[in-house]
Amino acid sequence: TGSPYATLRARRDVISLKPDLVFVEFAVSDSSEEENAVRKGIEGLVRQLLVLPQPPEVVMIYATTPKRSSRAELHDQIAAHYSVPAVNLQDQVWKMIDSGSEKSVEIWKDGANLTDAGHKLYADRIIAFLTEQSNLPAWPLIRTLPQPLFSDEMNYGEFKAIAEIRHDPIW
Numbered sequence: 001t002g003s004p005y006a007t008l009r010a011r012r013d014v015i016s017l018k019p020d021l022v023f024v025e026f027a028v029s030d031s032s033e034e035e036n037a038v039r040k041g042i043e044g045l046v047r048q049l050l051v052l053p054q055p056p057e058v059v060m061i062y063a064t065t066p067k068r069s070s071r072a073e074l075h076d077q078i079a080a081h082y083s084v085p086a087v088n089l090q091d092q093v094w095k096m097i098d099s100g101s102e103k104s105v106e107i108w109k110d111g112a113n114l115t116d117a118g119h120k121l122y123a124d125r126i127i128a129f130l131t132e133q134s135n136l137p138a139w140p141l142i143r144t145l146p147q148p149l150f151s152d153e154m155n156y157g158e159f160k161a162i163a164e165i166r167h168d169p170i171w
Contacts, residue, residue, distance in 0.1 A: 003041030044154020064090035
């Protein structure tokens, strides 16, 4: 599922658990979503996480596919606007494939899903990124979010069970 759906699930499935660290990866799933919906969805998700009284550390991850399809550029605009670090696996993986140091058939099976070697490649890149980050000086927490880059209308969306919604019998 893409980031618009994730934005609606965030409060129930992530924020309610009070995580210390959240990885956000919807770049591939968002490739089939309409561009404006992606902008609103990913920005709404990031804003929901950063506005919390004790916000988790947020890391954006941009995976890729054998067709190089993802919305990494849109996600990266949001990450930069909110000073959220990002791991661009798409650029890293395709640099290795293009140089001949990796083969796409060893990274993906059935044209979409990662092989064990592909999972290891992703994990190694993420671990290297986190190791680099741990050596940097700490950033001050953002207490006031900047104005939305695209939209803040998904800041407040969430799923509710029908039993939680007051409605009359004919609704």
